[in-house]
Amino acid sequence: MTEPAVDDPVWTRKHLLGLADLTRDEIEFILDTAASFQEVSTRSIKKVPALRGRVVVNLFFEESTRTRMSFSLAAQRLSADVLDFSAKSSSTAKGESLRDTARNIEAMGVDIMIIRHPSAGAALDLSQAVDCCVINAGDGQHAHPTQALLDLFTIRERKGRIEGLNVAIVGDIAHSRVARSDMRGLIKMGARVTLVGPPTLAPRTFEQFGARVVHKLDDVLPELDVINMLRIQKERITSPVFPSVREYVQLFGFDRKRLARCKPDVLIMHPGPVNRGLELAADIADGPQSTILRQVTNGLAVRMAVLFLCQQAAGKGR
Amino acid sequence: MTEPAVDDPVWTRKHLLGLADLTRDEIEFILDTAASFQEVSTRSIKKVPALRGRVVVNLFFEESTRTRMSFSLAAQRLSADVLDFSAKSSSTAKGESLRDTARNIEAMGVDIMIIRHPSAGAALDLSQAVDCCVINAGDGQHAHPTQALLDLFTIRERKGRIEGLNVAIVGDIAHSRVARSDMRGLIKMGARVTLVGPPTLAPRTFEQFGARVVHKLDDVLPELDVINMLRIQKERITSPVFPSVREYVQLFGFDRKRLARCKPDVLIMHPGPVNRGLELAADIADGPQSTILRQVTNGLAVRMAVLFLCQQAAGKGR
Amino acid sequence: MTEPAVDDPVWTRKHLLGLADLTRDEIEFILDTAASFQEVSTRSIKKVPALRGRVVVNLFFEESTRTRMSFSLAAQRLSADVLDFSAKSSSTAKGESLRDTARNIEAMGVDIMIIRHPSAGAALDLSQAVDCCVINAGDGQHAHPTQALLDLFTIRERKGRIEGLNVAIVGDIAHSRVARSDMRGLIKMGARVTLVGPPTLAPRTFEQFGARVVHKLDDVLPELDVINMLRIQKERITSPVFPSVREYVQLFGFDRKRLARCKPDVLIMHPGPVNRGLELAADIADGPQSTILRQVTNGLAVRMAVLFLCQQAAGKGR
Numbered sequence: 001m002t003e004p005a006v007d008d009p010v011w012t013r014k015h016l017l018g019l020a021d022l023t024r025d026e027i028e029f030i031l032d033t034a035a036s037f038q039e040v041s042t043r044s045i046k047k048v049p050a051l052r053g054r055v056v057v058n059l060f061f062e063e064s065t066r067t068r069m070s071f072s073l074a075a076q077r078l079s080a081d082v083l084d085f086s087a088k089s090s091s092t093a094k095g096e097s098l099r100d101t102a103r104n105i106e107a108m109g110v111d112i113m114i115i116r117h118p119s120a121g122a123a124l125d126l127s128q129a130v131d132c133c134v135i136n137a138g139d140g141q142h143a144h145p146t147q148a149l150l151d152l153f154t155i156r157e158r159k160g161r162i163e164g165l166n167v168a169i170v171g172d173i174a175h176s177r178v179a180r181s182d183m184r185g186l187i188k189m190g191a192r193v194t195l196v197g198p199p200t201l202a203p204r205t206f207e208q209f210g211a212r213v214v215h216k217l218d219d220v221l222p223e224l225d226v227i228n229m230l231r232i233q234k235e236r237i238t239s240p241v242f243p244s245v246r247e248y249v250q251l252f253g254f255d256r257k258r259l260a261r262c263k264p265d266v267l268i269m270h271p272g273p274v275n276r277g278l279e280l281a282a283d284i285a286d287g288p289q290s291t292i293l294r295q296v297t298n299g300l301a302v303r304m305a306v307l308f309l310c311q312q313a314a315g316k317g318r
Numbered sequence: 319m320t321e322p323a324v325d326d327p328v329w330t331r332k333h334l335l336g337l338a339d340l341t342r343d344e345i346e347f348i349l350d351t352a353a354s355f356q357e358v359s360t361r362s363i364k365k366v367p368a369l370r371g372r373v374v375v376n377l378f379f380e381e382s383t384r385t386r387m388s389f390s391l392a393a394q395r396l397s398a399d400v401l402d403f404s405a406k407s408s409s410t411a412k413g414e415s416l417r418d419t420a421r422n423i424e425a426m427g428v429d430i431m432i433i434r435h436p437s438a439g440a441a442l443d444l445s446q447a448v449d450c451c452v453i454n455a456g457d458g459q460h461a462h463p464t465q466a467l468l469d470l471f472t473i474r475e476r477k478g479r480i481e482g483l484n485v486a487i488v489g490d491i492a493h494s495r496v497a498r499s500d501m502r503g504l505i506k507m508g509a510r511v512t513l514v515g516p517p518t519l520a521p522r523t524f525e526q527f528g529a530r531v532v533h534k535l536d537d538v539l540p541e542l543d544v545i546n547m548l549r550i551q552k553e554r555i556t557s558p559v560f561p562s563v564r565e566y567v568q569l570f571g572f573d574r575k576r577l578a579r580c581k582p583d584v585l586i587m588h589p590g591p592v593n594r595g596l597e598l599a600a601d602i603a604d605g606p607q608s609t610i611l612r613q614v615t616n617g618l619a620v621r622m623a624v625l626f627l628c629q630q631a632a633g634k635g636r
Numbered sequence: 637m638t639e640p641a642v643d644d645p646v647w648t649r650k651h652l653l654g655l656a657d658l659t660r661d662e663i664e665f666i667l668d669t670a671a672s673f674q675e676v677s678t679r680s681i682k683k684v685p686a687l688r689g690r691v692v693v694n695l696f697f698e699e700s701t702r703t704r705m706s707f708s709l710a711a712q713r714l715s716a717d718v719l720d721f722s723a724k725s726s727s728t729a730k731g732e733s734l735r736d737t738a739r740n741i742e743a744m745g746v747d748i749m750i751i752r753h754p755s756a757g758a759a760l761d762l763s764q765a766v767d768c769c770v771i772n773a774g775d776g777q778h779a780h781p782t783q784a785l786l787d788l789f790t791i792r793e794r795k796g797r798i799e800g801l802n803v804a805i806v807g808d809i810a811h812s813r814v815a816r817s818d819m820r821g822l823i824k825m826g827a828r829v830t831l832v833g834p835p836t837l838a839p840r841t842f843e844q845f846g847a848r849v850v851h852k853l854d855d856v857l858p859e860l861d862v863i864n865m866l867r868i869q870k871e872r873i874t875s876p877v878f879p880s881v882r883e884y885v886q887l888f889g890f891d892r893k894r895l896a897r898c899k900p901d902v903l904i905m906h907p908g909p910v911n912r913g914l915e916l917a918a919d920i921a922d923g924p925q926s927t928i929l930r931q932v933t934n935g936l937a938v939r940m941a942v943l944f945l946c947q948q949a950a951g952k953g954r
Contacts, residue, residue, distance in 0.1 A: 053363030295859030371681030
């Protein structure tokens with residue numbers, strides 16, 4: 001009898017704010033649920049009625065076409081109605097607070113809010129202001145939990161496990177919510193995480209979370225099972241903490257030469273969109289080690305799982 | 319036998335342009351229909367098939383996230399397909415007239431157009447140019463009938479009746495389509511309406527509609543059953559007809575001191591979004607007398623009713 | 637037995653990039669399929685389940701409210717889920733290539749991409765980058781095949797045939813993708829095409845495609861069965877190749893005087909939006925010879941047919 005008892009379900013949260021809160025069991029339960037939704041996306045009729053008549057609102061205070069589309073498609077695949085709230089044309093432009101905006105939208109009968117916001121903590125704030133489910137789609141430099149979950153899903157899918165793997169995250173760790181969420185998820189799942197970047201972008205303070213910090217990518221290449229290359233944010237390049245692009249590419253850009261020094265079955269990940277020829281060479285991005293497009297596909301399944309589980313937990317709590 | 323005879327239905331209009339045209343029976347019929355739709359929004363599957371396969375287009379020539387979302391959700395809850403027409407990116411930017419734009423959109427098989435437009439009379443114009451249903455979602459300073467209907471609905475829901483109540487509308491009456499529509503609806507339903515504001519914003523000319531005009535809020539507080547606080551439009555504050563914000567708040571802002579002088583069961587309404595601390599103190603906006611979020615919720619039911627009734631009348635007329 | 641044999645279907649393409657590729661039989665098959673979808677739009681429930689659970693993405697790199705709405709409504713009428721990809725707020729603004737953007741969107745499980753792009757050849761490029769269906773909704777000055785198909789459909793509907801008709805296309809032929817696609821389709825279907833415009837806008841080089849080029853509209857009026865007036869692109873008017881508006885209207889504007897010199901059953905077409913009083917007089921645009929709104933209505937049926945046939949062909953090829 002391995003089935004969970006009815007009064008002790010694995011997933012009881014109506015919000016997904018970050019991976020820091022979650023247990024390893026919870027993360028595994030999301031990944032398992034995502035695996036079962038993966039099949040839906042291979043059908044010709046890519047629909048299940050799980051969220052029929054439910055309303056999902058994308059509350060995006062930062063532009064993000066991909067993440068918004070991924071959540072919208074995930075919600076539609078669950079038969080939910082989806083509405084986009086565009087922060088630009090909204091009352092927030094008239095000085096209304098996030099809480100007021102959110103409470104008003106909730107009063108329209110919304111079941112799930114997906115929030116992206118430039119301020120760390122905005123998703124938590126929102127979850128305290130409303131009764132509906134809140135999914136964090138990226139808040140400042142704090143967290144981007146569904147990105148981390150889809151990365152974990154992709155690693156598990158390709159490697160069969162996460163525990164015991166050597167995973168590097170390379171680039172501007174300090175300013176990256178993806179790096180923070182990936183690191184937390186990977187460590188929880190038993191991977192060994194190495195953060196790689198120049199000292200200004202990968203400071204030693206990250207060691208407190210249980211990760212190793214190194215400043216030379218070439219030193220660690222042969223031991224890695226997975227390399228997650230972060231996008232160079234071009235708006236940061238002019239910052240004094242950022243090296244010149246040429247120098248960065250020389251030290252941290254991933255290309256054929258560096259691939260040759262890796263294990264033959266190394267996975268090359270990237271949250272997209274790739275700066276081809278900068279942090280990642282074009283042939284590597286399109287090569288057999290790359291999981292870039294598979295990450296996008298898996299993102300749908302992971303987001304379906306998150307929407308479904310949170311909504312279900314909210315329903316039980318009522 | 320209280321059922322209406324088949325050949326004498328209460329609602330026969332395919333457009334909702336303003337409340338000036340409507341009889342008291344018609345307004346009551348919309349409110350009763352809305353009450354029956356209210357229940358749909360409390361279901362876990364918030365859907366009825368009433369408008370399945372019908373197409374609703376939001377034709378918004380003025381930005382309005384809330385009203386557009388409310389209409390979209392109402393239409394989706396009736397199972398309609400909803401499309402947004404964004405005036406900015408459209409042919410109207412190429413100099414096409416509203417009529418040409420509307421006829422073209424109608425030719426795509428649209429059943430209902432919801433129009434918001436900066437010009438008074440635009441909804442009427444539109445209704446004369448197309449055969450489909452036209453719902454006015456606000457035209458200039460002329461009318462905003464669904465806002466008035468949801469206000470009436472909320473008053474009736476909380477007070478059990480509208481007839482005989484003392485209702486004040488406070489603020490910039492002169493430039494407000496909400497004030498105009500509310501006043502007309504309230505008077506038709508038998509309420510006594512008091513318009514409150516400085517002489518430049520609440521001129522005596524409004525008395526011709528059957529309302530009382532007063533310039534001091536404090537004079538009338540004890541007798542009021544409902545107080546509807548209008549939003550200060552900040553873009554008007556620099557106008558010579560508008561007092562300074564400080565002076566305005568002192569004379570017309572609603573706070574705990576003023577609440578203490580009201581009947582204990584007074585209702586505080588606001589069309590949103592609230593300027594907290596200006597026309598309405600934050601604790602009053604969130605207090606038990608406030609109906610602000612309930613107005614938003616009721617807006618869904620009222621808009622479902624309007625969409626449903628107009629579409630049904632259009633179908634009969636064919 | 638006139639039914640096509642099962643292993644020899646008329647339509648086997650999963651992309652619609654332009655009419656240059658298509659045979660006359662293929663064009664006729666699309667028009668026949670559109671005619672059968674036309675009926676759906678006259679039902680009260682304007683829906684068929686043909687594309688239920690399929691995902692259609694509008695990938696518009698040029699603004700076009702009408703064409704986007706027409707494709708969205710066509711897809712919704714086939715029960716597909718529709719998502720808009722807005723080029724402005726997207727990763728392409730971050731320098732990502734069309735191919736990368738498209739592959740990422742495809743990885744989310746998209747079945748059909750509808751692309752509008754300022755560069756000729758963008759639709760072909762896209763079709764080589766992705767496995768899903770690609771529909772060209774206008775690429776630079778190259779092609780706009782669904783516009784041409786709806787024009788052919790409208791001519792066939794009103795005239796009973798296309799073969800043998802004298803059809804003029806009047807205006808800025810040189811810069812018009814509509815003119816190019818119309819010309820190709822009309823010639824394939826057996827019409828005689830006359831291109832009319834000043835030498836700078838209707839150069840003799842177009843004769844290589846089998847069309848006649850003339851520079852005086854008045855010379856050919858009496859012999860025409862169909863006149864397709866192109867829109868004056870106001871942004872071109874200041875170009876040195878463009879005559880003054882006044883001169884243009886005098887030489888090529890279509891009005892009552894010119895109509896009087898035509899056959900009584902001449903059709904006046906226009907791809908919209910019309911500059912009333914410039915290329916087309918207002919009374920002619922609204923008159924009985926005008927097919928303008930009917931073209932819009934037929935556009936829905938034609939786009940339903942194209943979406944349906946390409947998706948079906950893609951399904952077979954799998």
